[in-house]
Amino acid sequence: MAALGFLSASLGLQAIVGKRIGSEMNTTVVLTTTWVEIFNDPSLFALRSPSRDVRVAGVLGVFVGAFIARALLGAIGSGGTIAILCAFRAVQAVWWGIIPGPKS
Numbered sequence: 001m002a003a004l005g006f007l008s009a010s011l012g013l014q015a016i017v018g019k020r021i022g023s024e025m026n027t028t029v030v031l032t033t034t035w036v037e038i039f040n041d042p043s044l045f046a047l048r049s050p051s052r053d054v055r056v057a058g059v060l061g062v063f064v065g066a067f068i069a070r071a072l073l074g075a076i077g078s079g080g081t082i083a084i085l086c087a088f089r090a091v092q093a094v095w096w097g098i099i100p101g102p103k104s
Contacts, residue, residue: 003082010089 038056043049072081 007082007085 038044038052038059041049041052041055044052046052069081072084
């Protein structure tokens with residue numbers, strides 16, 4: 001139960017940080033919000049729409065990640081799957097520190 005609590009907190013913190021920095025990627029945390037924002041996009045049927053395309057890519061990423069996670073659960077079990085998740089979070093933390101900030 002503690003691991004589940006930490007996983008939930010991690011997703012919640014990711015959502016809060018995404019909202020505060022104003023990233024287009026922040027809506028991938030909650031799938032329902034993403035669907036609403038996709039269908040409320042004024043350029044929904046345009047050929048090229050960066051805001052819509054980023055959100056659609058996020059939704060596809062969530063689905064692909066869910067399928068991969070389920071396959072991992074079946075292959076290596078929950079402990080190994082959570083270990084892989086922790087490794088991804090560690091890489092994300094290092095990456096966050098390496099990327100330079102905006103130029104003022």
